[in-house]
Amino acid sequence: MYEDLKYWYLRDHKLFRTLSFGQIRQLCIITGFKKAKKGEIIYFSSSDLPRIFLLKKGNIKIVAVDEDGNETIKDIIQKGDLFGELTLEADSQSNEYAKVLSDDVAICSFLMSDFEDLLLRNPSLALSYTKFVGLKMKRIKNSYSNLISKDAKTRLFQFLKDWAEKEGKKIGDKVVIENYLTQNDIAQIICTSRQTATQLLNEMETNGTIIYSRKEIIITDIRKL
Amino acid sequence: MYEDLKYWYLRDHKLFRTLSFGQIRQLCIITGFKKAKKGEIIYFSSSDLPRIFLLKKGNIKIVAVDEDGNETIKDIIQKGDLFGELTLEADSQSNEYAKVLSDDVAICSFLMSDFEDLLLRNPSLALSYTKFVGLKMKRIKNSYSNLISKDAKTRLFQFLKDWAEKEGKKIGDKVVIENYLTQNDIAQIICTSRQTATQLLNEMETNGTIIYSRKEIIITDIRKL
DNA sequence: ATAGATTTGTCGGCTAGATTACAGTTCCAC
DNA sequence: GTGGAACTGTAATCTAGCCGACAAATCTAT
Missing domain, CATH: 1.10.10.10 (Winged helix-like DNA-binding domain superfamily/Winged helix DNA-binding domain)
Structure with missing residues (x-):
C-alpha cells in the first residue's frame, strides 16, 4: 500500500508519464521514502549510493558549502521537482545539503544506477530526460546572466x-x-x-x-x- | 572523398566513437560543411533547421545580443567541441551568432532531428549524451559561481x-x-x-x-x- | 609607406552595494 | 508569559570596479 503510493508519486511526474507500471516498479525496487520537518537538514550528496530525488511535498533549499565555509543557496526545490545527481555523474567533492523550508516535506528517491538501466531500455525516456536536463541548463544560464548584467x-x-x-x-x-x-x-x-x-x-x-x-x-x- | 572526411570528423569525437560507420553515415546524410576565415560572423541559431555543430578546426566565440544591443560572450568553442542546440530544444528567441577568432575554421553540422533519431535507436549513445550535457551544465554552474563570489x-x-x-x-x-x-x-x-x-x-x-x-x-x- | 581602424595603456571621478554595527521585532520552547 | 534565538530595520563607512576621455601602439589595406 505504502509501495503503491510511491508508484503514483513517480507516475505523477511528467517525465515518467509514458512509463508502464512495470517500469516504474523496476525503479522503485530500492526506492527510499522520507519525511522531514521544517528546519531539518538532509544530507544527500555524499550519502551512500548516488540517488535521484523527487520532492513530493513542500519546499527545500539546496545549500553548498565551499572551502571557506561560506554557504550559498544553489537551488530552491519545489513540490514535484527532481533533484540530486541529475547529471548522472556522481561527484563526490561537492559538499551540499538540503534544508527543509516548509512545515514538512515528503521525498522519494531511486538509485541513479537503476535509473540508468531504465534509460538504456527506454530510449524515448532518455531523450526526454536529456531535454529535461537541457531545459534546466537553459534556466540556469538565464538566471546567472541576470545576476551578472x-x-x-x-x-x-x-x-x-x-x-x-x-x-x-x-x-x-x-x-x-x-x-x-x-x-x-x-x-x-x-x-x-x-x-x-x-x-x-x-x-x-x-x-x-x-x-x-x-x-x-x-x-x-x-x-x- | 570529401564525404568520407566528414565521417572521420564525427568519428573523432569521443561521443561518437562507439558508433558504427553506418550510423555515422546516417547522421551525415544532410550534413553541412563549412569553412570560414578570421573575423567572419556565422549566424547559426535562427538559421533554417535546428542543427548541432562540431568545430573541427580553430576557435570561435559565441556572442549573444540582448534587447538593448549589449553583446555578451556566451562561450568560447574550441577544436573538437560541439555547439548549437545541444539541449535538443530549438529556441527561436535567443539571438546568438558565432565569430571566428582563429585564422580559419572548419565546421561540420548535422540536423537535430537526425540526431534525435539516432539517439532513439541507440540508447547507450543517448545515455552518454545525457551525461555529456550534464557535464556541460556542471561546468557552467561552476564558472558562474566563480563570477559571483x-x-x-x-x-x-x-x-x-x-x-x-x-x-x-x-x-x-x-x-x-x-x-x-x-x-x-x-x-x-x-x-x-x-x-x-x-x-x-x-x-x-x-x-x-x-x-x-x-x-x-x-x-x-x-x-x- | 601611409591612413585609417583596431587594440592597448592610464587616469580621475563616481556609485552600487558590501561591511560593520546596533537596535527593534517576532517567534518558539520551556 | 518569559527569555533567548532568529529575524528585520537603519545608518555610517568604505571600496572594487565601472565609466568617460584621451593618448599611444599596433595592425591592415591600399
Missing part, C-alpha cells in the same frame, strides 16, 4: 516575478505568494547582502508595489513587474 | 588557469598559450570592463606572473596559479 533591484524584481509565476495565487491583478523564505534567503538567491535585500523590499513596500510579511507576499499589481 | 583578479587567474589547461603547451613549469583573444574578449569572458582587464594583465606582467603579447601568453610558473 542586472543590478540588485532588477534581480529582486525578476525573482519575485518568477516566484509569483511558479507559486503565486492570482486574485485579479494581485498575486499572493506563501512566503517560506527569510529576507536572508532571498538575499542569497539574488546574490546580494541581507541589508540590501531588506532595504529594497521595504522600498517596494512603501512604493505600494508589494505587501510584505513573514507569512506571505502580496504583489499588488503583477503587470507592473 | 570571486573578484575580478581571481576570475582572471582562474580563466588563465583553465585556458592553460585546455590549450597550453607545457615547457617545464612554463605554459605557452596561443593568444587569439583581445583584452576586450578576455574582459567579457571574465565579466569585467576592458580597462580593469588591461590593468590586471599589466599588473601580472610587472609581477612576472605572465608575459603577455598579442600573439601569445606565457605563464612563467603554472604552479603559482
